Each structure stands twice: as structure tokens, then as C-alpha cells.
Amino acid sequence: MNRLAVHDERLPLYQRLRDDLLRRIADGEWGPGDAIPTEAELNQGYGMATGTVRKAIDMLVAEGVLTRSQGKGTYVRRPDFTSSLFRFFRFKTKSGEAVQPTGRVLGRSVRKPPVEVRQALGLDESEPEAIFLSRLRLIDDQPVLAEDIWLPRARFEPLVELKLKDFGDLLYPLYESVCKQLVASARERLTVEVAGKALVERLGIEAGSPVIAVQRVAFNFAGAPIEWRCTRGSAAGFQYEVDIR
Amino acid sequence: MNRLAVHDERLPLYQRLRDDLLRRIADGEWGPGDAIPTEAELNQGYGMATGTVRKAIDMLVAEGVLTRSQGKGTYVRRPDFTSSLFRFFRFKTKSGEAVQPTGRVLGRSVRKPPVEVRQALGLDESEPEAIFLSRLRLIDDQPVLAEDIWLPRARFEPLVELKLKDFGDLLYPLYESVCKQLVASARERLTVEVAGKALVERLGIEAGSPVIAVQRVAFNFAGAPIEWRCTRGSAAGFQYEVDIR
DNA sequence: CAGTGGTCTAGACCACATG
DNA sequence: ATGTGGTCTAGACCACTGT
Incomplete structure (x- = not known):
């Protein structure tokens, strides 16, 4: 009973x-x-x-x-994120087939995150530092999305020493296998920006062209925030659809 | 029984x-x-x-x-469209209060709509012409959104003769009272464009700045499309939020 | 007070998946 | 054949609304 x-x-x-x-x-x-x-x-x-x-x-x-x-x-349910806003970037290969971009971690550091991230992740004074990842998403080896990621150090300590090339294409399975951290849900916020110098370099797009920025906070099953990330890509071809009543 | x-x-x-x-x-x-x-x-x-x-x-x-x-x-339920994508344009008056923009119909004509609109509204050869409305949405008498609207003539005949100043702020109540047409649901598609000459003139924004375009098809309770509209506004300050799992 | 939707019971039987 | 979720019944009683 x-x-x-x-x-x-x-x-x-x-x-x-x-x-x-x-x-x-x-x-x-x-x-x-x-x-x-x-x-x-x-x-x-x-x-x-x-x-x-x-x-x-x-x-x-x-x-x-x-x-x-x-x-x-x-x-x-094992959450897949096909409902993520990213799926509205309609990525295609050179040959025209729809495809998911691959991932590559370019840099990692451990330092104090900005206030916005600290608040979103619920970090207090006892945990001043977090893990920062700089990541590219590519199609046909061409960069299409640039990602900035922040992770609470307490939950993701094993990632501090992991070799960059061992991060692989997908992060969430890595979080689960290496850090026992399961992502259950997320909240995304979409805004439009204008491409600045840093993004022009990382993605090879024109300065001043419109850019979609998707900021995501991911939560575990207990509802605690475990990841903050911001993904940026060209707004060209982006299309989002919604039913309302 | x-x-x-x-x-x-x-x-x-x-x-x-x-x-x-x-x-x-x-x-x-x-x-x-x-x-x-x-x-x-x-x-x-x-x-x-x-x-x-x-x-x-x-x-x-x-x-x-x-x-x-x-x-x-x-x-x-009487559908309100507070869940429309427009609510993510965070409009404020000069004094800083959140507010709904007013509406003003600038022009009207009866002519053949483009193929895209004909398909969305399910118009066939028997109904070649539709009503076109050009409309502005304003806050503090400043234009913030520009709307192009197409209506099937068979359903909205009374609007062909209505004086432009009698259209009022809201169209859906007008559709109901004058044309007996009830909007029950809608589908919206969001894309990002770059401001061209026409929009620069209508909204007074900078040429080349990013613009949000929301294309909406509205349906009645029987599921038939009764209105096509496309609304454009500056992407500055636009912010859309969604939960995913 | 009477009438409404909201919760909950204790089943029976059906449709589908698997061995 | 067995076990699973899916459908459906025929109620009882509770919580809320307006008269």
C-alpha cells in the first residue's frame, strides 16, 4: 500500500x-x-x-x-527538443535535405557569470563561479549558429577537466552520462538583434543583418534550473508558426 | 432525446x-x-x-x-486574441504604461489578390476579386504597425461601401456586427524582414533595420478561412517566450 | 434554496501488444 | 493467453453560484 x-x-x-x-x-x-x-x-x-x-x-x-x-x-518520457525554437531555422545541406547541425565546443572557462545568468540559474554567494562554454553548430562544416552556455559548477564539475574534443555533437546526453544531470523541460525567449562584430567573425554573416537570438534556461524534473544558453543565427529563412484561439 | x-x-x-x-x-x-x-x-x-x-x-x-x-x-468562448504574437511587441505610451494600439483604415480597394492569399482563403475561379484594406496601428498617434488585409468579397460585401472612418479601432467586432462573420481561431506565422522603402514611409523607421512580419489566417467555427492579414512592425523590443518539454 | 460544474467510486468491457 | 491502456457506465457526494 x-x-x-x-x-x-x-x-x-x-x-x-x-x-x-x-x-x-x-x-x-x-x-x-x-x-x-x-x-x-x-x-x-x-x-x-x-x-x-x-x-x-x-x-x-x-x-x-x-x-x-x-x-x-x-x-x-525522454524529452527531445524538436519543439525548440531552433527547429524553425530551416536548415538544409548543400544538396537541399533538411538536417540537424553538428556541434563543436571551441572554448571553456570557469569564471563568475553575469548577473542575468546568476539569477536565471539561482546561484548565490556560496557559488560564485560557473562553467562557460563557447560552441558552434555547423552544417557541411559551415558555422550556422553560435552558442554561449553557462553551467552551475556544483552539478557539472566533471566537465571542467574533459577534453574539448570529447564533448561530442550533443550536450544533453553528455550531461546525463558524465554528470547525472537530466534535462526535463526548458523555457526559451526569442529576440531579434543586429549582427555585431563578434557574430560576423563567428558565423561569417554580414554586419548589420538581422539575427535571431534564442535564450534558453533548461530545468530538471524537480524544476531546478541547470543550464543557461543563448544561441544566435541569421534571421534569413527563420519562420515560426503558432495556432491561437 | x-x-x-x-x-x-x-x-x-x-x-x-x-x-x-x-x-x-x-x-x-x-x-x-x-x-x-x-x-x-x-x-x-x-x-x-x-x-x-x-x-x-x-x-x-x-x-x-x-x-x-x-x-x-x-x-x-468569445475568442480574444491576447495570445496573438502581437502581444510580444511590448508597446508602451510615452508615459511608460502598457497599451493596445488603436487602428485606422487608410485605404480600401476591390481587386484580385495574389496567389498566396487566394490559396490561404480558398478562393476559386468563381470568386476572382477580394476586398483589400490598408491599415495602421498607432500609439499616441504614432504609427507602430502596418497591416495589409484581404477579405473574401462574398462574406464581407457590406464593407465595400462602408465609410473608412466608420471602421473603428477593432475589426473583429465590426466583422461580427456588420457581416455576421465570427472569428473562432487563427494561425500566425512569424518571419524577420529588413525594412524597405514602403515600410520606412508608413512607420517612420530606419531603412535596413529588422522588422517582424506576422502573417495571420483567421478561421470561423466551421474551420473556414475568412481573413488574411500581414502585420509588420519594428523588431526592436520584440520578445517571444515559450515553454518546451 | 435549487441548480450548476467538480470530484470520485467500482466496476465492465474493448483494443492493442507481446509471448 | 495474458496483461496493458482505452472507453464507458451509473451513479454519489462536494463546492460554488445566484435567487
Whole structure:
């Protein structure tokens, strides 16, 4: 018989169950790709009706934390970031096929981040320094995006000594395998800038041309911020679509 | 005893009920602000269990078609467009308060629209001409946005003769009162351009500076496109935020 | 107070996936 | 054949709204 952890008694049962399941995921009881207990097990374990359990799971599915497969089970979702704003840069190879850019870390340092980053990452006086990465994203070996990344040192200590060439194409799998840091969600902010000297050099675009800047803060399952990054690329060909009601 | 209109028997009951309710809304049986029948009435009228009716209503609420008020009833939502991309132009008056721009129609003509617009509005050979509006949005009498608008003539005939000064600040209420055309949803596409001569004149911005272009197609409750518009404004200060998982 | 939507129960049966 | 999630029933009781 499972028991709900401390919760506000005034909240609906399904809400409390949703919170409890999310807590167990954040605690690492089930990781991405794992199946959570079946609905029948949750019914009996928590002593609730099927409809109540389903509603709690519905919420977590709607939030993108879980996915259901009829006949198989309910799984903790491994977030892919195909919904990221980057996918609206419509990158193509020379031959015209759509493609994901590769990644290359150019530089790394450990120093005090700007106030904006400190606040976004929730760093206090006890943790003055963070890891800074300068990174390029390329297609056909041509740079298309420039990234500035800040990571809290306490969580990402192993990256301080890692050789730059061992960072590989994708950072989030590296965070998981080397630092046990899982990205569960993110918030992105898009603005438009004008290409300055630094960007002209890094991306080889014209000075004064419009640039899309996407600033992202990534969070783990517990809702704590674990990464700050800003990605910049030419606004030419950028296109974002949204449905409203 | 109500009956579901023709529907695919293989679809779940709640799905068929949802389709039927949406059809009745599109048919004008209930307009924006009206209450739909109570859950008990729907239970009995359609001969379904409460849970099934609730699930159908849940879907329409999630889609933004209905809103629920505990103790009062369930209502057809009057869409406001506070979720439009325009809200990310952070407009302020000279005194610094956030504000909605006013509107002014500068010109109107009836002519053949470009292919892109014809396709978006689903116009065929039987309807070669459409209404074109050129419009400015202003704050403190300073132009901040320039709009090009196309309307299918068959739906908006009364606007051909309306005096320009009688168009007023907001178009959608005008569409409803004068043309009986209700906007239920829309799709917006955001791109970045560089200010050309025409826009420099209309908005008084610098040539070559970045410009946000938002192209919108608006739909009625039946899902038919009824308006095409493209709005352009300076990219300075534009900021868009999104959560991803 | 009566009427509304919100929560919750305790099942039955169906559709799909896997061995 | 077994176990999973998906659909649906037929209610009971609660919380909120307006008269």
C-alpha cells in the first residue's frame, strides 16, 4: 500500500497523486524510458478508483512528463527538443535535405557569470563561479549558429577537466552520462538583434543583418534550473508558426 | 432525446459527441457568450454517462471553444486574441504604461489578390476579386504597425461601401456586427524582414533595420478561412517566450 | 434554496501488444 | 493467453453560484 507524501489536504486526490508521481520521478525512482506501475497497481497501491488514477496520469501526459502506449504501459518520457525554437531555422545541406547541425565546443572557462545568468540559474554567494562554454553548430562544416552556455559548477564539475574534443555533437546526453544531470523541460525567449562584430567573425554573416537570438534556461524534473544558453543565427529563412484561439 | 449526426461509428463516443457539439456551435445554435445545455441535460438528451459527456466537453475546453464556470454553466468562448504574437511587441505610451494600439483604415480597394492569399482563403475561379484594406496601428498617434488585409468579397460585401472612418479601432467586432462573420481561431506565422522603402514611409523607421512580419489566417467555427492579414512592425523590443518539454 | 460544474467510486468491457 | 491502456457506465457526494 503506497501512501501520498505530505500534501495539502484541500487539493483534489488526482492532483495529489500527480504531485506524488512527479516527486517519485524527480527522486529518480523511474528514469526516462522506464515504465511506471500499471494503472491496476496504482489503483490498488494508492487505494483509488481507476478514473482518479487516470486523471492524474492524464495531467502528466499533458505536461509532457509521461507517454502512454496502449497494450504496453506508461513511460517516463525522454524529452527531445524538436519543439525548440531552433527547429524553425530551416536548415538544409548543400544538396537541399533538411538536417540537424553538428556541434563543436571551441572554448571553456570557469569564471563568475553575469548577473542575468546568476539569477536565471539561482546561484548565490556560496557559488560564485560557473562553467562557460563557447560552441558552434555547423552544417557541411559551415558555422550556422553560435552558442554561449553557462553551467552551475556544483552539478557539472566533471566537465571542467574533459577534453574539448570529447564533448561530442550533443550536450544533453553528455550531461546525463558524465554528470547525472537530466534535462526535463526548458523555457526559451526569442529576440531579434543586429549582427555585431563578434557574430560576423563567428558565423561569417554580414554586419548589420538581422539575427535571431534564442535564450534558453533548461530545468530538471524537480524544476531546478541547470543550464543557461543563448544561441544566435541569421534571421534569413527563420519562420515560426503558432495556432491561437 | 438528441441524436448524433452522421459520424464514423469507429470513433469513440466522446469524440463523436465533441464533433456534434462543435457542429451545433458552427451552425450558430449557440453563439459566443451563450450557455450550452447542462451536463445533466446532455447526459439524458444523448443517453450517455456523465463521464463521457465530461470528456467531450473537456476536449472543447482544451481547444479553447468552451469555458466552464463552476456553479454557473458551460459557455461558448468569445475568442480574444491576447495570445496573438502581437502581444510580444511590448508597446508602451510615452508615459511608460502598457497599451493596445488603436487602428485606422487608410485605404480600401476591390481587386484580385495574389496567389498566396487566394490559396490561404480558398478562393476559386468563381470568386476572382477580394476586398483589400490598408491599415495602421498607432500609439499616441504614432504609427507602430502596418497591416495589409484581404477579405473574401462574398462574406464581407457590406464593407465595400462602408465609410473608412466608420471602421473603428477593432475589426473583429465590426466583422461580427456588420457581416455576421465570427472569428473562432487563427494561425500566425512569424518571419524577420529588413525594412524597405514602403515600410520606412508608413512607420517612420530606419531603412535596413529588422522588422517582424506576422502573417495571420483567421478561421470561423466551421474551420473556414475568412481573413488574411500581414502585420509588420519594428523588431526592436520584440520578445517571444515559450515553454518546451 | 435549487441548480450548476467538480470530484470520485467500482466496476465492465474493448483494443492493442507481446509471448 | 495474458496483461496493458482505452472507453464507458451509473451513479454519489462536494463546492460554488445566484435567487
